[in-house]
Amino acid sequence: MDITAGQLLSQIQYPSDLRKLTKEQLHQVCDDLRQYIIDVVSVHGGHFAASLGVVELTVALHYVYNTPYDQLVWDVGHQAYGHKILTGRKDVFHTNRKFNGISGFPKRAESEYDTFGVGHSSTSISAALGMAIASAYKGEHDRQHIAVIGDGAMTAGMAFEALNHAGVANANVLIILNDNCMSIDPNVGALKEYLTDISTSPTYNRLRDETWNLLGKLPVGKKFTRDMASKLEAGLKGMVSKSSNLFESLKLRYFGPIDGHNITKLVDTLQDLKDIPGPKLLHISTVKGKGYALAEKDQTKWHAPGLFDKITGEIFKKPVTAPQAPKYQDVFGHTIIELAEMNDKIMGITPAMPSGSSLKFMMEKMPNRAIDVGICEQHAVTLSAGLATQGMQVFCNIYSSFFQRAYDQALHDVAIQNLPVIFCLDRAGLVGEDGATHHGAYDIPFMRCVPNMVISAPMNEEELRNLMYTAQLPSNEHPFVIRYPRGEGVMPEWRTPFKEIKIGTGRKIRDGRDVAILSLGHTGNFVVEACKDLMNDGLQPAHYDMRFVKPLDEAILHEVFSQYDKVLTVEDGAIQGGFGTAILEFMAKYGYKADIKILGIPDELIEHGKPAELYRLCGYDAKGIAEGVREMLKSKVTVSATTSV
Known part of the structure; x- marks a missing residue:
């Protein structure tokens, strides 16, 4: 147009x-x-x-x-x-x-x-x-x-x-x-x-205007008039x-x-x-x-409405051809209400993002248990810590990139005191069109080095619900990070019964023989698609959804490194100091030897674009994962192709 x-x-x-x-x-x-x-x-x-x-x-x-x-x-x-x-x-x-x-x-x-x-x-x-x-x-x-x-x-x-x-x-x-x-x-x-x-x-504004108008008409120099007006206005404000x-x-x-x-x-x-x-x-x-x-x-709705008809005001939505998976943020917003109805100690905190985080649902239904503190990430974290000292179980929902602003509070006020604040980090990973200032690339590296911190990432909506449920159980005694991406998940039927997940445990998605793919969070869905593609080449990749980057599931990792000499890791976060680095540290600690390939956000600033474009750019979409595996298994792919001919 x-x-x-x-x-x-x-x-x-x-x-x-x-x-x-x-x-x-x-x-x-x-x-x-x-x-x-x-x-x-x-x-x-x-x-x-x-x-x-x-x-x-x-x-x-x-x-x-x-x-x-x-x-x-x-x-x-x-x-x-x-x-x-x-x-x-x-x-x-x-x-x-x-x-x-x-x-x-x-x-x-x-x-x-x-x-x-x-x-x-x-x-x-x-x-x-x-x-x-x-x-x-x-x-x-x-x-x-x-x-x-x-x-x-x-x-x-x-x-x-x-x-x-x-x-x-x-x-x-x-x-x-x-x-x-x-x-x-x-x-x-x-x-x-x-x-x-x-x-x-009205009194202050009328007197202020009259003062300025009067002084502007006095036969004195402009600078003197302004100085006089400033002094009189200061006194005026004090009186009114x-x-x-x-x-x-x-x-x-x-x-x-x-x-x-x-x-x-x-x-x-x-x-x-x-x-x-x-x-x-x-x-x-x-x-x-x-x-x-x-x-x-409706200023909130029209902050960033997407494409719309400027005449009618109709906001265009994607055509719906099948049941749609919800946004992760909405799963959080509805799930915290379910949990709060079961547990009267639960409270929700957000720094000025009730709509973006979907805490707005709880604020409407339970206004005395959900708080918007304004654009104050540091205060949000320490407020949560204060609540936790009194036995409250706090879900502090902050965008991953904004959580950077409260790092000292997360360390000093929460982790050192080992308070079980639950940090729900929305928009973790590449967020799309907002670009480098908003990508949630760094939360894994900067939180992984903090003692007492549990760090998790759900692969889908069911896993998000179960991690939230697990984090608020009395058995959890530590700060607990749940990171999840912007946008939709993969489960239209997402309201599943709550199940406790043992902290630090992953799960095997599929068995294999040629390579082990270890994924963290939503990227596991990219791996599922990549595995389908790889099987067309006659390859048999194993896939493990690790769920936790801290603590790691060492039982799974011992299994992986005992059976596979080629391992590929996938994460929606910075490679340096991230999930893949944690796997390398495990391998070094126990003396394993393997060919490792780490896929994630490289050590550069990623600019803006649609999430799919940026996943492709960074090489960890389904196609990039499949390409990474083929590169690791080059000789096997060649033999398989020759045999099929």
């Missing part, structure tokens, strides 16, 4: 083109940009509502500031589509998140306008502050540094750490707080209520609301809140703020999904 940009947007390749327009023309640019995002994302997919909500802000920033010399840092990056379109990538925007296309997030290697690579939240203030301090050191005093952060990302501890430093750093940095009450799901916590209080206080001094208490000059969809107001405000040195914060109010009614109404 040929998608054409609007009249003004079609004339803009870079921000320098945007700056040639009059301020009055920016309204049309915003309309063009919003429509272009709708047109492209509806046909090609991607994140949606977040970028619609910051169209006016994006245009205003690139119009007022001299980007890329002035450095603009986007937090997370879900909202950066308009930024990409205005910075030389309009003509390739349709390749967004596609294999070999542009990234769905700002990426330094992709454009000089992407000043900092992002994907995880709450990094923008720290990054922009670092840039500002460097600019001051180099004598670049005219250089501006802007961090755009949402109120959801502002809940993370790292953002507060950066605010605390920014207030005393005396660096030229502007923090724009994009307040829309949403991250992916609705925001939670006291900060949300505080921002709402500021935004909706005790809580409205939060940012000023951190020595940040606070401006706002202002309407983030008023392009004229945004441009005027940003031009004024350019002349004010030092750390400052502009609070803007926006609507996620602005300009597309359905996205405004």
Whole structure:
């Protein structure tokens, strides 16, 4: 489908083109940009509502500031589509998140306008502050540094750490707080209520506006007027609301809140703020999904809806020709409720991903036993540890790549104290279109070296249910990791009776004679397909689903290395320090000798694409596994082929 940009947007390749327009023309640019995002994302997919909500802000920033010399840092990056379109990538925007296309997030290697690579939240203030301090050191005093952060990302501890430093750093940095009450799901916590209080206080906002208007008419210099207004506004805030001094208490000059969809107001405000040195914060109010009614109404659903009809709003689903297997996340979400109904000590914790993890089901049915803590992975883990000290059995559900942010807490607060917190690591392995920032590649290596840690991975939905059941039994006395991938499993009939799995035991899927294939987790399904292919060549591979990478099933491994001199391991995780490495360590420990081939994520950053494309790239899809076995058994395959002729 040929998608054409609007009249003004079609004339803009870079921000320098945007700056040639009059301020009055920016309204049309915003309309063009919003429509272009709708047109492209509806046909090609991607994140949606977040970028619609910051169209006016994006245009205003690139119009007022001299980007890329002035450095603009986007937090997370879900909202950066308009930024990409205005910075030389309009003509390739349709390749967004596609294999070999542009990234769905700002990426330094992709454009000089992407000043900092992002994907995880709450990094923008720290990054922009670092840039500002460097600019001051180099004598670049005219250089501006802007961090755009949402109120959801502002809940993370790292953002507060950066605010605390920014207030005393005396660096030229502007923090724009994009307040829309949403991250992916609705925001939670006291900060949300505080921002709402500021935004909706009619007395404060009326007096603030009247003060600025009055001072703007006084016959004094502009700089003096601004200084006077700042002092009076500070006093005004103290009188009207005790809580409205939060940012000023951190020595940040606070401006706002202002309407983030008023392009004229945004441009005027940003031009004024350019002349004010030092750390400052502009609070803007926006609507996620602005300009597309359905996205405004259901912002979570339209965060990343997939392909849809932009006229009717119908979200296209895959045609259903047979009973469908559920997503692993939904199996978790429904299973934890079943377990909680059996065990009143079970609680669920998630850091701002109730929909993505499907803990939302438990939050709806058992609101006092399921908690969304905001974008606070560290807090989620230590909160879980605190609950565990009081006898609660906690399922802490975190995406694998986000779990990296809580590594110290998992080690220091959970493992060292040997608390039986159950970590359900969703999106483990290659996740697809979100790319390198979101692949759950490293949880096996960084958790395998931690004492007391049990690490498991289910091959299918039944195994996930049984591992969850096993982890909450009184017989488990250790931290317990269950890692599973993004997307669908393989069992349409998945509601099977619970069965305890003895910790550290695997299972034999099929016997064989030529090679032993050891798989961990969902990759075992790729092995099943590969074995069918190999049998067509007359080969007889054995297949073992190991289930646990720590502790390993040593009984199975003694059997394998006693019977097979060729062993292939498969995992959806980093090869270095991963499951295959654990098998090598076992072999070395007991003095076995065998030809070993390890398949998994290689020691390189894997970019974005569909999961199937990335499995193929890394060589551990069914075809890659079969190819690996044939390579190991080259002479046997040749003889078999000759005989058949």
